[in-house]
Ligand code: DHB
């Protein structure tokens with residue numbers, strides 16, 4: 513079986529799915545049981561979801577063949593370890609909207625399945641861990657973390673993103689463990705400067721059960737190129753976001769529905785072909 517300690521050795525959906533499932537069990541194990549949720553709420557939510565399924569079956573006169581195809585497919589999603597991918601692509605964006613709609617500070621978006629806590633510390637100004645000669649356009653990103661009242665914050669920007677082929681370290685083979693994953697810590701002035709490379713658009717794995725659904729429905733599997741961040745500071749709400757690049761063909765039809773206009777970068781290309789960008793974060797204080 514694949515483990516996080518032994519990076520996977522093939523770029524199959526089942527391999528990245530197994531890594532994503534194991535990652536979820538490691539980080540989010542307190543959520544494995546619904547022990548603290550009142551029965552009334554579980555009953556209401558489960559009941560409404562089942563009613564929506566029943567309505568769909570009646571409205572479209574779903575056949576036994578279609579029912580059994582669904583059953584086979586659901587079993588396969590589990591066997592492939594693709595539940596984290598499925599849920600993060602087709603469900604998480606609505607949970608994120610509901611969870612953050614009270615905020616006055618920066619907009620967030622979905623976390624996705626590929627966050628790993630504990631990435632290497634890179635200081636306030638530095639280069640994210642990358643291979644010698646890491647392919648891709650160099651990108652220099654300057655920014656600040658402030659509170660909603662404008663005061664600078666001593667905080668952290670955890671950054672993770674795909675490489676120039678769309679692969680994430682720890683979920684695709686033969687990439688160093690912390691490649692393109694780093695934690696930047698701001699000082700009293702709240703500023704940071706990050707050297708990285710521009711990631712490629714990402715295609716969710718097409719050879720697993722999610723890929724089969726996409727093919728069967730005639731959808732596409734693309735997410736636009738994006739940088740993932742978690743931005744934090746004491747006494748403030750954690751911001752989970754992704755930043756996007758103008759002109760990406762999938763900004764308007766992201767399969768994960770996670771693009772928002774506020775998350776669009778404005779990169780400038782320098783004489784040497786490298787890019788620079790300014791993007792600042794505003795965090796909401798935790799309400800007492
Ligand atoms: C998925 C991958 C991502 O990189 C992301 O940001 C969101 C979802 C996925 O494969 O499910």
Ligand code: FE
Pocket residue numbers: 624626714738740
């Ligand atoms: Fe991603």
